[in-house]
Amino acid sequence: MTSLRQSMLAYGTQAMAFSLISSSFNFYYVKVFLDIYHIEEKWFQLAQVLFLVWNAINDPLFAYLQESTSNRFTRTRRESILYAAPLFALSYIVPWFSWGSNPVIVGIHLIFTLFFWDTMLTYVGLAASALFTEISQDPDHRLKLVRIGSIGCLFGACSVSILEYTSGSLSNFFGFQIGSICIGAASYLLFRYTGMNGHTQYDREKITSGQESNITHDKSIQNMSYLSLTWQIFKDRNFLSFVIMNFFQIFHTTFMANFMKVMGDELTVSLSINQSLPWIQSFFYGSSRFLPMILIISTTPMIGKVGYYTTIKVSFLWKIGAGILMYMMGRNYPILVLTYMALDSCFANAMFSLFNMPLSDIVDTDMQKHHRSHPISSLVYGNNALVTKPAISLSPMLTVTVLNRFGYQQLNKKLLTVPQVGSLHDTMFLLLCIQPVIIGALQLITWSFYTIRDKKASQVFPSEVENIINT
Template sequence: FVLGIHPNALAYSMTTLGAGMMNSIFNFYYVKLFLNRYKISEVAFHQAQVIFMIWNAINDPLFGYIQDNSKFACCSRRQFSILYGAPLYALAFLLPWFPWKHYEEGDWLSGLHLIVALCAFDGLLTFVLLAQCALFAEISTRHESRLQLIKYNQVATLIGSTSILFCGLISDNMENFAHFQAFTVLVAALATACMCYTGKYSISQYEQREVCTENTHLENSDGALSWSSVISLTKQIMTDKNFLFFVTMNFFQVFHLAFCNNFMMIFADNLIPNDVFSSSIRSIMYGAGFICPQVGSYTFLFQNMKTYCSDFIMKVYIRTMNTLNIFFSRVIVQASFSLFNLPLADIVDADLIKHKRRSPLSSMVFGTNALFTKPAQSLAPMLVVTILNQFGYENLNN
């Protein structure tokens, strides 16, 4: 401890800081970028989202199995996965912001660009953050230690979410595209440095474990990965009643969060007149929509149900107040979602005890959860874009 700072918790939270800066900008801007600036067609947008949905679902359990069972240190060691994956993750983040050419309306290349950007970004995000999620479960099994990690995590998320605020102010909410591109390059560099810090300085309580010792009777004698091992281990995870309940709830959380992230800016631009809010005020509102949830989830750590009740009441009584409705919907959804790691880490512990494992299947548990919840990230924008275009958004945009 130095000045009351826990070095391991600090190192762990640095990946949250770096990923938070990139993920906030990516999720907030990519839909509007491709719809409004690159003029992607609705068909191409849906095709890209379907391909992304398939890849998004399968890469989590795939990477989870590899990280839990691989012989290579860059995969089996959580810290090395973060350290080596961070630069590639940052490069993938930059893909959508630099067009491959000047796109005409409905250009097929903009559809291909979206597919590559989504799949590359999600693939590297999964590889890095799955290792971090596993590290959360493996740093300590003590509930108090995990609460400490969450507190550090929330501070890191709070700082990382300010990237939306500064990005909006610097780029005039993406109107000055050159400034926007320069800011994303700066964010990518800072995020890489933050995540590399985790890779260098975080420590797990399973630091000395041997790789690939889990369920050796399910693996080939040469230790090679096999589909029978994947199926057997996944079946054990999926038969847990608590895991199934959590997955069901988490699917709707992910759907709701993707809806708020992807369309907050589009709704605000069309529902709030320009003479009501200037561009700088809008930037502050967008930034606050990402910053305030972190304050809320840090302060009210065990009050999830209250946030949903508040959300319901707010929507009933301020339906006509577009600004407050958009803002508070975003804040409340994100605040409740911030506690995602805690119950899933408890499920990892229960699985470890139930099946008498020598080391936890942390990545596989988080990856199997993502197998069923990640498709919501594609279903939300597909459904909303379809509804918007049915009511003339595509013509309004043109």
């Protein structure tokens, strides 16, 4: 018989699987296509534009599909993960094997990579997010799920460090390819465990009552159109406040994930002069993946007492203050620049891992407000993605455009003079410092309109929840 403990463990394994492949995919794909495959800017921008459009379509499409159909692939949250897991792992491996050196082929390779990756990321991600919301409505359990998910992500975040080690920071690309295959296979096995054991509270109730053969999530909304359901969701002030704030958060985290290595290698080039020091760069790049999880795990008691609303708000204040301070100190201290980038990425990703809690509260509020028999978790998460996912394309598009205007493409071809390189480095440093300040200020404003601030854990680790995890 399945249990809450088993469902929580299953949620943790999918979090680890997600972290294994998503952290290294986002960290490497831009650099691989720019520096290894030498993709032309026009193809890169075209791929990102098409990717942006697909991003805007597939989330609400798959969300409505998961909520309103009873096919084997959509019957339950766990089965959606189980059957999509092999394709998700394959979508991670596809970008690391070149299709050819022709500019057109490279461009098509990137377009296919982004479409395939995001299709599977969306489908599995929606099911996993809905699983978080529906494992339990108890805020104490959800806070524990955040912690379990962070532990899973902590183990999964090692993928960047593994690939840095096996590839010598991409100098041995064959080693990178072998490492990526191993990581993809490991993620599939973890997703499979979730697909076998990730039951929601509604599933467990039916299993307990002997109705296991009838397990499925409620399909009562199939008589309602997607537009009417979406309108109900978007009329909620809390939802609008959250998704606007989340758009800027994703823009920021995508920027750090895609360009931390690109900019870090350039701004700390003096470290590479002494061949005994390049490991420092790899350490900081890898730490940006596991530090957010350590931060969440260690501060869970504080989050339980203060509440996620205040915790997230404080992170915006830190983002503004740290950006201003780093800009004032300058870029002449390579170790300090690496530390700032690691911490900026750390706080941004740590707060992002809390975002399932406000979204779950929005789902619960929607369920009560509209007297639904079952939460429409996938639709809420899907419409959140409808607004926020374009940031995944806009961030690299805008950044690559700015960098190329200051000669980044010529830098790779060794065509820049020393003054031009200095100008490019100044631009990179400006982006690293000023962008978080602007984004943090906008987030402070939009987050102030969110009003669900009293649904937080009354007790961080109640004995019954602690027993569930420790048994």
